[in-house]
Amino acid sequence: MVKFKTNLQVIRNEILELQSQVQKDSYYKSIPSIQKREKTGGYYFHATDDIPEVRKLFFDYIKKLDLxxxxxxxxxxxxxxxxKHNRKEDEFYADLLSHLLKNKLESEENLVLAIASRGKSTRNHNLENALIKAKSSFFKKNSPLTADNVIKVDEYKRSWPPRPIFKSKRD
Structure with a gap:
C-alpha cells in the first residue's frame, strides 16, 4: 500500500504523460509486450511485463514522489x-488485504485502493470479504461508535487512472 503525499490527480496526470512518452518512443514501440498491451486496451506500466529500461524509467519517477x-x-x-483459508487462494488473498485495511478504518483521510488483478483472487466479492475481515478486526479493538467511515467497494477495471476499489471517507 502506497500513501501519496501529493495530490493524486497530479500523479495520475504525470503517469499518463510518462505512459504516452513510452508509447510514442520509437525504441519502445518495437517491444512486443508493449505492442500487445496497446492492442488489448492501451499501454500501462507493469512491474514484471515491462523491459528493464521501462521499469527503470518508472522507478526513477517513483523515487521523486513524496510517499x-x-x-x-x-x-x-x-x-x-x-x-484458516480452506485451501482457497481468494480467502488467503482477502485475509492479507484485510491486514492492510484494518488499521485504516479510523483514518480521517480518504482511502483509495487500486488493486491489480490477480487471477480470481481480486474479484469484487473477495475484496468485499477483505473489507469485512478488516472491519471485524477493527471492531474487536474499537467501539463501533469510533468508526464512522463509509466504505465504497467498486469493480476494478484495467485502466489508468484506476477506479477506486475501497474508498474510506469520514462523514
Missing part, C-alpha cells in the same frame, strides 16, 4: 492455508 509504503508479506504454510 510512504506499507506491505503485508506472507507465505503459505500448508497447515494454516488448509485450516
Amino acid at each position: 510512504s509504503f506499507e506491505a503485508v508479506v506472507a507465505r503459505k504454510i500448508t497447515e494454516i492455508f488448509v485450516a
Whole structure:
C-alpha cells in the first residue's frame, strides 16, 4: 500500500504523460509486450511485463514522489492455508488485504485502493470479504461508535487512472 503525499490527480496526470512518452518512443514501440498491451486496451506500466529500461524509467519517477509504503508479506504454510483459508487462494488473498485495511478504518483521510488483478483472487466479492475481515478486526479493538467511515467497494477495471476499489471517507 502506497500513501501519496501529493495530490493524486497530479500523479495520475504525470503517469499518463510518462505512459504516452513510452508509447510514442520509437525504441519502445518495437517491444512486443508493449505492442500487445496497446492492442488489448492501451499501454500501462507493469512491474514484471515491462523491459528493464521501462521499469527503470518508472522507478526513477517513483523515487521523486513524496510517499510512504506499507506491505503485508506472507507465505503459505500448508497447515494454516488448509485450516484458516480452506485451501482457497481468494480467502488467503482477502485475509492479507484485510491486514492492510484494518488499521485504516479510523483514518480521517480518504482511502483509495487500486488493486491489480490477480487471477480470481481480486474479484469484487473477495475484496468485499477483505473489507469485512478488516472491519471485524477493527471492531474487536474499537467501539463501533469510533468508526464512522463509509466504505465504497467498486469493480476494478484495467485502466489508468484506476477506479477506486475501497474508498474510506469520514462523514
